[in-house]
Amino acid sequence: MAAATVALLGGSRGPASWLGRPVRLAARRLGRPTSWLSWRLTWAAVALVVGLGPPLRHPRYYGSGGWAEVADWCSIAAGLLAAAGVVAGLVLAERPAPRSPALSWGLGVLGGRRAFGAVVALAVAAGVATVLAAPDPQIDVFHLLQASSRGLVDGVNMYHQVWLTGQPGDLHGGLVDVYPYLPATSVLLAPFRLLLGDVRYGLLAALVVAVYAVRALGRPGAPWMPVVPLLVLVFPESCYALEQSWTEPLLVACLAVMVWAACRGRGALAVVAFAVALASKQHVVLLVPVAAVWPAFGRRRAAAACGLALVFVAPWVLDDPGAFFHDAVRTNLDYPVLDHSLSVTGWAHHFGVDLGFGTTAVALAAVYLLAWRARGDATGFAAGGALVLLTVVELNKQSFFNHYTLPMALLVLAIATTLAPAPGPGPEPADTDAADPPADD
Template identity: 40%
Template sequence: MSRRDASTLVAWTGLMALATHSVVRYRWWIVAGYVVIAALVVGLAWTARDDRREARDGAAGGWVPSALLTLVGLVNLGVPAFSYLDDAGQLLVRIVLGVCCFVVAGLLLPGSGASRRLAVLAAVVGAVGTGALVIVGDPAPRIDVWVILQQSADAMAAGKSMYAQTWVGSPGITDAFAYLPWTAVLTAPGRWLAGDVRWALLVLVLVSALCVGALGRWRRPAVAAAALLLLAPGSGTLIEQAWTEPTVLVGLAGWALLVRTGRAWWAVVPLAVALASKQHVVALLPLLAVWPRFGWRRTAVATGGAGLLMAPWIVAGFGDFRHDTVTTMLDLAPLRFADTLYTFVLNEAGVQLPIAVVGVVVLAVLGAAVVTLRRRAVGLAGLLSWCAAVLFVANLVNKQAFYNQFWLVGALLLLAVAASSGALSPAVPPGRVERRSRPADRPVDVPAPPSPSDG
């Protein structure tokens, strides 16, 4: 594992510890911690290099993944996560996550193929066990997201649009489905088959973790990244509260895996699903469009595909769709217990940041990412780091951002570590670079030079 990847995992650990403690409380020092970690993530993205260099520099440090997993296990045990479970149930969830981290850390030390397979199995068992504990232990969480997703699934089963519904018993939003339609499509099978959408969310996290491991060719850093995704501090809260970021992650993870394996055109399909699930994925499109290995043509096709995936609901009621997904989101009031720079200024100075300031900050980071990706030969790991940086900064200046939004940023960092691990083919020794020529449309392990077109 390279020093860069180790730094990325350290940033991820700090991010998840802070995010876990932040639910649901505002603390100025949590915001300060986020700012420091965001600066580190932007710095890691800014210094990202060609995949071949990352791989050539990354042979040392085989013990680092185990050390970090041990640290994460201690965070799981020491940082209580928000839950509606009773004290005994909450403690059991933390013990399962912490112990599984220690087990995976021990299994990864030998580094053999058999031990890595056992490590994956242990992480999956821990994630499934945690998910089952929170879903069964809290059958009706007091959060509007769960109510909305449950009743959206029922509406779809009855042939009705989720954008024309009023939610019964919701403790928050009652008259809007604030997400794009494929959030409902991807979670509904959990309701239809097992009575609860959260089972589907758990499956989406498992599939995403498998993509993370495969992206890194199941090498030790990639297995560690997949295990960290499954055993992340606060992951029980993510499932219990039915937060919807797994619907985005599964698409982005599938996209990354297909790009790495030379199937960039097929990668437009999972990207379209991610775009049709939640609105903020659109912020990543400029990065994908200027990155030579994907390019603007595939980005345009994926965007058009997302439009087709959403078309049935748009056609069924454009006014309802616009109200729920645009007007409702723009009109959301700031929540003072969110840990962002926006709420920091609001809580400490009583001032709401002008939308122009928010826009300038996000556009500055987005512009830096676009310029870097156009001018340098940046590999898939670097691109994913930039994606994490853009969403991280957007969260920091948002009116509302909670554990789930920062969890997605962390998941992208884990994808970046896996992509770095999988940069060279297994046949190439650590100190050498693969030099086989490949068609321009399949330069996965050996990146193409920067180009304004997508090849």
Template identity: 35%
Template sequence: MADPGARVATRGPLRLPEATLAVAWLAWFAAAQWSVVRFRVPILLTLTACTALLAWWLVRRHRLAPGRWLAAGVVLGSVLLTLTVPLFTYLRGGWLSAALTVTTGAGVACAGLLLAPGRRARGAALGVAALAHVVVGALTVLGDRAPRIDVWVILQQGADVTGRLGNVYTAQWSGSPGVQDHFTYLPWMAVLTAPGRWLAGDVRWALLAWGLVLLAGLWALAGGRSGTGRAAAGAAVLVLAPGTLTQVDQAWTEPVLAALLVWWAALVRRGHAWWAVLPLALACASKQHLALLAPVLLVWRPFGWRRTLATGALATVLVLPWVLASPTAFVEDTVTTLLGFHPIRFANTWYLFFLHEYGVSLPFAVTGTAMAGAVGIAAWVVYRRRPPVEELLRWLALVLAVANLVNKQAFYNQFWLVAVLVLASLVVPPTRTAPEPAAGEVTGPGRRGVGASPG
């Protein structure tokens, strides 16, 4: 089935849609940075409008080619927003000044390298982005040794419990400003972040390492060496996105999920769909809400129902030791507590809008229907269209965006993950979609229209 977007691509750059994409990206992150820690109706409206634009893009199926000039402009715009929009961080004094100085310098350097001719300049831009990620992250971890957020406390002490082969679901957390007796993630989030604590004293070092894994995944998804330019643009735009410093400071775990999902997409696109089961299963064994993506993947033929079920089976095996150790505690921490958790007043969602403005708590029938509707529509369209991997990533982003907007709590990190999936879809090299083979016809590597093994 041919991709309608291919017809658009032959007409040259779509300057208005591409400019709209850049503006939407900056607006999304400006609102996200401003949202920590405050609820404002303009923030909610901005996030909602950008989600609507994503849906419109999916309906129209425009194939965009942002180009290096637009990427450089987004990088410089991101630096400007970082410096001007209210930024929440526990860094103070020289540490904060150093982090912002490195961010500014890296932004200017990346923009210049993206505009410079030659592959070496693109490679240098990718290197500068990766270095900026490490340096800004290191300054943040060293400058704020103990962030006052329950996420960091839970992951730190959870790493200690895991190192003793204990059960994080029966542990108590000391000194937490929030949750004190639950581990609200699935168990592999503790496993995948613990090495930072074990080796360097802080789980945030592991999260920085996962950020590098994410950048490597973008490079692989872009086509490796031949896609260095796309990967460099994507890495610079992502590393320098407004609010990144807060993300590191707060020990938010989405870099783990983003790295695993991007590597899943890279493996599928390269024709290794069965190997892609592994990173996807690790992601699903780390955080619950990724289950929302399963129905869409189930009907997407390059991955298919067999691999989706295999992913679920492997994720079940991965979490089974903790389930068997204490079934009641596991369900209480990972399901019951989250369903009954109180709304957090500075979450910029429609649930909080109705609570703040009208004193109404939306029933689960309303929010659940919205989420189920987004999943159902995405699955139906994906089943009918059989889109390439880049469009599929945008459908997954839309599902998560809608879920965020109607939830009791959704913060910068959840909206950041949505943006990563959209960005990943843009680094995928353009492909010509071959006609769909007849039933039973064998397709060779050169005839895979989506760059993936058949489902």
């Protein structure tokens, strides 16, 4: 996704277009327009991600039996159909050429709403089958979300609860008496826990909301827009992430709705969506400076979202400040560095090198400067936010697959907003290479 975003930004006109400079340089070396190379590289990368990801990467930790097979095959079908939609978009967007009616009809179907709906349905079916295949995964996240969301009905403070499975070696040494998130995570998932018995249905629903929010950002008629939103739902190991109950889908949905609302002039909804994200997981606060310098959102709305998030979290803080600080703040700061962490910090620790917080601070200062340079539109916010979060993940003491899914989703938003309708008439920039497909080769 990073490669696809850089490729697309290389041919865009927005403030974040400088992030695609490598593509512009490569196009000059090839003697081609930037848009010619940008457009092809972007969709080739997208087709590879959605087409090859599910068949090649569908690990199972807890799922087994017939439902696990159903999940695998639905994921593979969704990925291949989405990749076919990319190819259809590429063909349809090329210079018009004589085609048989059957071929034209087939390309139109693959790149249209019916195929989009079919991919969403297949991905949802894969998600449901994943939940059914692993009804009781032995991972702490699942059990703490199940218990905390159920405890809300009884008025139990989630920062006081203990979650045990009653089986030997409970949760494989995971958290049993710590709630490491912010309260909105369990509040959002509580209806699904109460009505359907499993919080993971809420995570799946959040991804569907994100898909349609991203789709609503696109320019009608763009041949690739039926495919771009699917990248937050169909990607390598998507069902594995759902099986583990990782909570990033909630943040993806909130940020997708925030960007859509801000782009459509619905400021109040954008503030609420961002506030819910802030009240769900701690590291979202790192996006506040990026949101504040985005003109469509701005400092006032960023401040309002922070205030609303504080109001949301306040009941749990006031009930027991010590328990809240221990679980939501101190525990996260005190995590040890793991050698098997998928981060530079973990890799360095494996060789006896301690990078320390100073390295993270310097890196964050640098990426905030880059994000500030990319400010100006929704693409700049999404790409800048992805850069900030990706830097934190790379330098975190404990980073795993799920932590990368949020910055990757922001890159999908960057792609979608690059293809969004123009805000209105205005002077053309000096570099007129666009993200649209070229008129000729």
